[in-house]
Every structure is written in structure tokens, then in C-alpha cells.
Amino acid sequence: MAIQRVAILGSTGSIGVSTLDVIRAHPDRFQVVALTAGRQVERLAEQCLEFKPLIAVVTDAVGASRLSDLLREQHCTTGVLYGPEALVSAVLNSDCDTVMAAIVGAAGLAPTLAAAKAGKRVLLANKESLVMAGDLFMQAMKLGGGELLPIDSEHNAIFQCLPADFTSAPQASFGVEELWLTASGGPFRNTPLADLAMITPDQACAHPNWVMGRKISVDSATMMNKGLEVIEALWLFGLPLEKIKVVIHPQSVVHSMVRYRDGSVIAQMGQPDMRTPIAYGLAWPERIDAGVAQLNLTQLSALNFAEPDLERFPCLNMAFTAARAGGTAPTVLNAANEIAVAAFLDQGLPYLQIPAIVEQTLDQIQVSPATSIEHLLEIDAQARQLAGKLVTQVSSR
Numbered sequence: 559m560a561i562q563r564v565a566i567l568g569s570t571g572s573i574g575v576s577t578l579d580v581i582r583a584h585p586d587r588f589q590v591v592a593l594t595a596g597r598q599v600e601r602l603a604e605q606c607l608e609f610k611p612l613i614a615v616v617t618d619a620v621g622a623s624r625l626s627d628l629l630r631e632q633h634c635t636t637g638v639l640y641g642p643e644a645l646v647s648a649v650l651n652s653d654c655d656t657v658m659a660a661i662v663g664a665a666g667l668a669p670t671l672a673a674a675k676a677g678k679r680v681l682l683a684n685k686e687s688l689v690m691a692g693d694l695f696m697q698a699m700k701l702g703g704g705e706l707l708p709i710d711s712e713h714n715a716i717f718q719c720l721p722a723d724f725t726s727a728p729q730a731s732f733g734v735e736e737l738w739l740t741a742s743g744g745p746f747r748n749t750p751l752a753d754l755a756m757i758t759p760d761q762a763c764a765h766p767n768w769v770m771g772r773k774i775s776v777d778s779a780t781m782m783n784k785g786l787e788v789i790e791a792l793w794l795f796g797l798p799l800e801k802i803k804v805v806i807h808p809q810s811v812v813h814s815m816v817r818y819r820d821g822s823v824i825a826q827m828g829q830p831d832m833r834t835p836i837a838y839g840l841a842w843p844e845r846i847d848a849g850v851a852q853l854n855l856t857q858l859s860a861l862n863f864a865e866p867d868l869e870r871f872p873c874l875n876m877a878f879t880a881a882r883a884g885g886t887a888p889t890v891l892n893a894a895n896e897i898a899v900a901a902f903l904d905q906g907l908p909y910l911q912i913p914a915i916v917e918q919t920l921d922q923i924q925v926s927p928a929t930s931i932e933h934l935l936e937i938d939a940q941a942r943q944l945a946g947k948l949v950t951q952v953s954s955r
Contacts (some may be wrong), residue, residue, distance in 0.1 A: 562587060569594060571660055576832045580840060585759035602614060607629070616638070679705040685786045740804075806863065813828060
């Protein structure tokens with residue numbers, strides 16, 4: 559069996575660390591050839607010393623200098639690059655055949671798109687590639703001839719519950735009626751609405767089930783994360799929006815479900831541990847040990863499901879609205895949310911103002927067709943600038 563050569567975009571984040579954990583357990587199957595990170599230089603240096611990739615990428619020259627010094631001290635020969643173009647180089651110049659796309663935010667779009675065009679196996683944990691540029695990204699995957707495997711636990715679960723050739727054959731013959739994306743509801747699903755005004759960043763980042771980065775944790779609390787996943791599902795599985803549902807499932811044991819015409823509902827279940835979908839993506843179509851504890855059904859007291867409260871989670875409703883509008887609307891939604899969440903985490907914006915900033919930004923930027931990556935990046939920049947101004951107005955009150 560040939561060793562799979564893996565590039566990890568976002569290796570110091572939670573997905574990247576879990577990916578390395580799975581790879582560490584299977585040295586006979588996987589080789590790390592490229593690692594990229596933002597500003598966690600020391601952590602990236604430790605990863606480079608252990609896995610010895612050909613290329614390591616950081617955000618800027620200062621980080622690159624620091625990383626080079628750390629690696630030189632340990633006689634590590636990994637090449638160090640920096641900047642957005644270097645992320646693309648990590649995909650194209652590392653001789654990888656598999657790319658874990660785990661950079662959070664719009665910064666992950668260009669290298670993930672490069673991986674698609676180059677015909678790599680793309681393990682997609684970067685929502686923005688499909689939220690911002692779903693049509694363009696799926697076209698790139700088709701032209702490149704590579705494999706696209708979703709890593710988000712919900713989409714990975716649906717992928718496992720669908721027939722193997724669902725996305726490449728006439729779908730009517732499969733009898734799929736609905737896709738059900740499960741959501742934990744985050745830390746505030748039972749918090750009185752009046753108390754949400756006083757939520758702090760630390761409270762929002764304390765997810766009850768999953769270990770995630772701070773930005774994604776806030777998105778889970780507002781359920782914007784689930785809204786972005788709805789838009790992703792549109793592109794991944796090709797079903798109309800009315801066939802994609804969201805259901806609150808606090809236990810995070812059922813990771814998503816597919817309802818069929820004959821009344822069957824097929825669900826994928828497991829521990830709330832991202833190593834399961836990561837291992838599935840790395841080894842597909844085989845299954846390997848992910849290092850995850852087995853699910854013991856006899857120890858489960860209950861599995862509960864409920865409709866999401868859109869008054870509590872207005873971000874989810876806005877995501878559905880953006881999905882219906884199409885074109886550049888999802889790009890604006892994502893950009894405004896990134897700015898608002900960053901402002902909240904920096905203590906400059908109240909929690910309840912996150913959806914307000916996103917809504918105002920959506921209202922003020924006209925929707926247009928998504929014609930090119932360059933156009934989408936222009937809209938992304940425009941939305942970020944507007945959202946930043948709106949944040950400043952709120953903070954100065």
C-alpha cells in the first residue's frame with residue numbers, strides 16, 4: 559500500500575491537531591509533507607520537529623523568521639514560507655495527494671481551491687470554500703478530477719448515510735427526502751433570552767460537547783455555524799434548500815440523518831470527537847482506528863430532538879435567507895459574521911450585536927451573481943469594511 563502524502567492547512571487548530579493525532583497512530587499509511595499555521599509559531603515548530611514536513615507556512619515574515627530559528631536550532635530542514643501565496647505553494651509544491659483544508663475563515667479559500675483544481679483528495683473542514691464560492695469550487699473539483707470528502711461531523715455523517723454514488727447519479731432513484739443536520743444548540747439553548755445580553759466570550763466559547771477553536775465556538779453558540787453548514791450541504795449534496803433541515807440534538811451523539819421516501823431514517827452515531835470523521839476521510843473507502851472510545855448505547859439516558867428557536871438563534875434564519883438569495887449573499891453573510899465575532903471576542907461588541915451587525919451588512923450590500931473568485935473577494939472585502947464600520951458605531955455609543 560502506497561503511503562498517502564498529506565498537507566494540513568491549519569495544523570495548529572483543533573482540526574489540524576486531531577488530524578495529526580490520527581496520522582501519528584498510522585505511520586505506515588500517512589506522511590505529512592506540509593503544515594501551515596497562523597501565528598502559533600512555537601506549536602507549529604513542535605509539529606515540524608515531530609513530523610518533518612517538506613514545507614511549513616506561517617502568516618508573516620516575523621513568524622517565519624522565528625520559526626526558522628526554532629527549526630535551525632534543532633537541525634530541522636523543513637522549508638519555511640509565509641503569506642497567502644505560500645499557502646497555495648504548500649498545496650502545489652509539496653507533492654501531496656491529500657489536503658486537509660482546516661483553515662478557519664476566508665483565508666482558506668485560495669489554497670483549498672488550488673487543491674481542487676490540482677485534482678487532490680480534499681478533506682474539507684473549511685466551510686468558507688463552499689459558503690463563499692460553492693459553484694466555483696464544485697466546478698473546480700469536477701475539472702480537477704479529485705475527490706471531495708466532507709469533514710464537518712454533520713456532512714461527514716450525511717455522506718456516510720447516503721448511497722455511495724448519490725452525487726454522481728440521478729438522485730430521484732435513491733428516494734432521499736430530507737437531510738437532517740443535527741445541532742447541539744450550544745451553551746445557551748436554555749438560557750433565558752433576557753440574559754443573553756450579558757454573555758461573555760469565555761461563556762460563549764465553553765461548548766458543552768465539542769472542543770473547538772474560539773471563533774467556531776461562538777458560531778456554534780449563535781448557530782451561525784449550522785447556518786453555514788446548511789449552505790455547504792446545498793453544494794455538497796445537490797438537494798434543494800427545502801429538503802435540508804436543522805434539528806437540535808443536545809447530546810451530540812447522532813451527528814446527522816437522512817430521511818428516505820419509504821419512511822426509513824438512517825443516522826450516523828458516535829462520540830463527539832472529530833477524529834472519527836477525520837479518520838474516515840483520510841482512509842476512505844476503508845475504515846481505520848481513530849483513537850476514539852466506542853459508543854456505549856446502554857450508558858445513554860436519552861436522545862432528544864427539537865426544532866430550533868429562531869428568536870434565540872436569528873443567525874440561523876439569516877443563513878437560510880442568504881441561501882435562498884444565492885449569488886454573493888452567502889459571501890456577505892460569512893464576512894460580516896467573521897468581523898462581528900472577532901469584535902465580540904475582543905470585548906468590543908455585545909453578544910446580541912453579532913446578528914445585528916450581520917443583518918445590517920446583508921441589508922446594505924446588493925446581491926449579485928458570483929461570477930469569479932476575484933469578484934467574490936471584492937464583495938468579501940466590501941462586506942468586511944462595512945461590518946467594521948457598523949461595529950465601530952456600536953462600540954462608540
